[in-house]
Amino acid sequence: xxxxxxxxxxxxxxxxxxxxxxxxxxxxxxxxxxxxxxxxxxxxxxxxxxxxxxxxxxxxxxxxxxxxxxxxxxxxxxxxxxxxxxxxxxxxxxxxxxxxxxxxxxxxxxxxxxxxxxxxxxxxxxxxxxxxxxxxxxxxxxxxxxxxxxxxxxxxxxxxxxxxxxxxxxxxxxxxxxxxxxxxxxxxxxxxxxxxxxxxxxxxxxxxxxxxxxxxxxxxxxxxxxxxxxxxxxxxxxxxxxxxxxxxxxxxxxxxxxxxxxxxxxxxxxxxxxxxxxxxxxxxxxxxxxxxxxxxxxxxxxxxxxxxxxxxxxxxxxxxxxxxxxxxxxxxxxxxxxxxxxxxxxxxxxxxxxxxxxxxxxxxxxxxxxxxxxxxxxxxxxxxx
Amino acid sequence: xxxxxxxxxxxxxxxxxxxxxxxxxxxxxxxxxxxxxxxxxxxxxxxxxxxxxxxxxxxxxxxxxxxxxxxxxxxxxxxxxxxxxxxxxxxxxxxxxxxxxxxxxxxxxxxxxxxxxxxxxxxxxxxxxxxxxxxxxxxxxxxxxxxxxxxxxxxxxxxxxxxxxxxxxxxxxxxxxxxxxxxxxxxxxxxxxxxxxxxxxxxxxxxxxxxxxxxxxxxxxxxxxxxxxxxxxxxxxxxxxxxxxxxxxxxxxxxxxxxxxx
Numbered sequence: 001x002x003x004x005x006x007x008x009x010x011x012x013x014x015x016x017x018x019x020x021x022x023x024x025x026x027x028x029x030x031x032x033x034x035x036x037x038x039x040x041x042x043x044x045x046x047x048x049x050x051x052x053x054x055x056x057x058x059x060x061x062x063x064x065x066x067x068x069x070x071x072x073x074x075x076x077x078x079x080x081x082x083x084x085x086x087x088x089x090x091x092x093x094x095x096x097x098x099x100x101x102x103x104x105x106x107x108x109x110x111x112x113x114x115x116x117x118x119x120x121x122x123x124x125x126x127x128x129x130x131x132x133x134x135x136x137x138x139x140x141x142x143x144x145x146x147x148x149x150x151x152x153x154x155x156x157x158x159x160x161x162x163x164x165x166x167x168x169x170x171x172x173x174x175x176x177x178x179x180x181x182x183x184x185x186x187x188x189x190x191x192x193x194x195x196x197x198x199x200x201x202x203x204x205x206x207x208x209x210x211x212x213x214x215x216x217x218x219x220x221x222x223x224x225x226x227x228x229x230x231x232x233x234x235x236x237x238x239x240x241x242x243x244x245x246x247x248x249x250x251x252x253x254x255x256x257x258x259x260x261x262x263x264x265x266x267x268x269x270x271x272x273x274x275x276x277x278x279x280x281x282x283x284x285x286x287x288x289x290x291x292x293x294x295x296x297x298x299x300x301x302x303x304x305x306x307x308x309x310x311x312x313x314x315x316x317x318x319x320x321x322x323x324x325x326x327x328x329x330x331x332x333x334x335x336x337x338x339x340x341x342x343x344x345x346x347x348x349x350x351x352x353x354x355x356x357x358x359x360x361x362x363x364x365x366x367x368x369x370x371x372x373x374x375x376x377x378x379x380x381x382x383x384x385x
Numbered sequence: 386x387x388x389x390x391x392x393x394x395x396x397x398x399x400x401x402x403x404x405x406x407x408x409x410x411x412x413x414x415x416x417x418x419x420x421x422x423x424x425x426x427x428x429x430x431x432x433x434x435x436x437x438x439x440x441x442x443x444x445x446x447x448x449x450x451x452x453x454x455x456x457x458x459x460x461x462x463x464x465x466x467x468x469x470x471x472x473x474x475x476x477x478x479x480x481x482x483x484x485x486x487x488x489x490x491x492x493x494x495x496x497x498x499x500x501x502x503x504x505x506x507x508x509x510x511x512x513x514x515x516x517x518x519x520x521x522x523x524x525x526x527x528x529x530x531x532x533x534x535x536x537x538x539x540x541x542x543x544x545x546x547x548x549x550x551x552x553x554x555x556x557x558x559x560x561x562x563x564x565x566x567x568x569x570x571x572x573x574x575x576x577x578x579x580x581x582x583x584x585x586x587x588x589x590x591x592x593x594x595x596x597x598x599x600x601x602x603x604x605x606x607x608x609x610x611x612x613x614x615x616x617x618x619x620x621x622x623x624x625x626x627x628x629x630x631x632x633x634x635x636x637x638x639x640x641x642x643x644x645x646x647x
Contacts, residue, residue: 011579019573049576062576 001292003299005071012053012068016075019044024079031083031205032351035197037161038083038205045087046116050076054091055098059110065306066240070247070298077251078258081355082205084251086119088244089157089206092363093120095240096166096182096233100225109164109184118163122241123153123185123211124234131368133168133231134177138213140169147171147183147223149216152195157362159209160194163187166237167213168230180230184222191216202354235313242316242363243302246323249359250294253327256334256352257287263338280337287330294323314376317369324359324366331356386440388430389491389500390464391518392423394448394455395508403616419455422503425564428571430501431463433536441465443497445490447475447483453587461574461582468494472591477604480509484517486602489595491522499541500561504529512563519561527554531567 054069055061076084112118129135138151165185172179195210264275301319331353335342397416434440444459447470456467505512519526532544545552
């Protein structure tokens, strides 16, 4: 399949695949087992300029966009969907800065992120608020030149390992979702602490924990955009980041297919390799069809976002939904093809199935995505009248 | 200060097949890579530059025009400049002619302090070109280097691997070092390096550019003649002695007497 990539995009794809193959794949099972953070791989990403692929050149990046981010995430996730998050979740924490920060904020935060010196994270979810951003309980109270932040953010990817956090907090509770604002919070600020590290089903090579804010004094220069823009910041950020989740899903799915084809050729039953059985062949073909379709949808959505088009929420949500559902289906089939071996941790496919599941859940469950898609359809229909 | 790295493009040996008729390498459809041992030389050069915070790394490869790919890869890892030494007149060069030609290229660069090579190439396996270059340049050589301990203005201290352990060698600079895989772990290229490599100009130096003496290059300048290349016959299987320990030990002693003492 030719994805009409530019020479530079092809270069990114090849280098990231090389990193996945040579550096990530050999250690993925170990990080999955011990649930540790892969600092050694983060260093490889940094040394290879990976963190800067979607950051403008003037801030030390490579000048790419969402497509470059997606290509990178896909290839790294082929190696390990958890380890890839050190990169991808940093992207989620960086997009609000790219999209809403002023020049001063960009100059202060982007170069270290592009160079891989600092990881980033995005903090919206709380115990009682996720996609329902209006229910956020974390508060930001104006106090002279500062805002005082209080609250607990939950399930934060890159929590504790990141230095730069974009936090959504309520500056005016009475306004609901329109009373939310976005702040850049640094790990080193007094009052920032981290809660329990989560024991997860999959993506165990990534750090997930609570981010606890106790009277954190954030200078007003760290407010993104203006007060009340928090919900918009979050929604726009997800428009940009969801193709990344989709790419993570497709990377995991592609790995499942590659492992399945290889295994089906090697495994012999009834005197011949199981790849000669039509039952297996049709499964492999269906896996491949779905992966290619998902990838095409991701690249189209990413290109649409990069084109500067105004309404991208629908395309972005479609790519995330389709790719993550595909990953779940494909990895489940991969375990099936491996049979009893597939169920064992000695073989790589059960991990792929565990890693795939989160892509249907985070950055908005696939049910929320369908709501986003449906409301865009209805809006478009209304506009036609 | 200039650091020179000599590299060779070789067939990817993880994928090598031998033509049973001619007993030569089948090169069609086989990817070319930088000689794996030369990757350690490249990495060490980059580390020296990073350590010193200055310097310029010049990579040289002698070979056909497609060896340019290897030079670009070296640049993508962090080398500054690549030079391709290539001329039809160089065809058929043995290790003597090759090391002579490379030494001419290094002289043309001038101002070099350290020359790094892999300990040997994975295709020819001679381990002669590096040392040969040092002789042509009349500078010292240290082979099988596994660590550069200290690097001063006019001397270096290195660890040289031996079968039993290692020697610590102090050598004046300029020096030629051939390195073993224990010395480092080569890095992957970076995206910015790849961009730079794509745009880099790779000059091609010919026999004329290097003012080579005609009778010292190519087949004519090569004292080595390859008479025959063959695959040694596989070792024949051993013999399993069976029976009571008493009988077996006697039989074994007899066999040892016959075969070893004769």
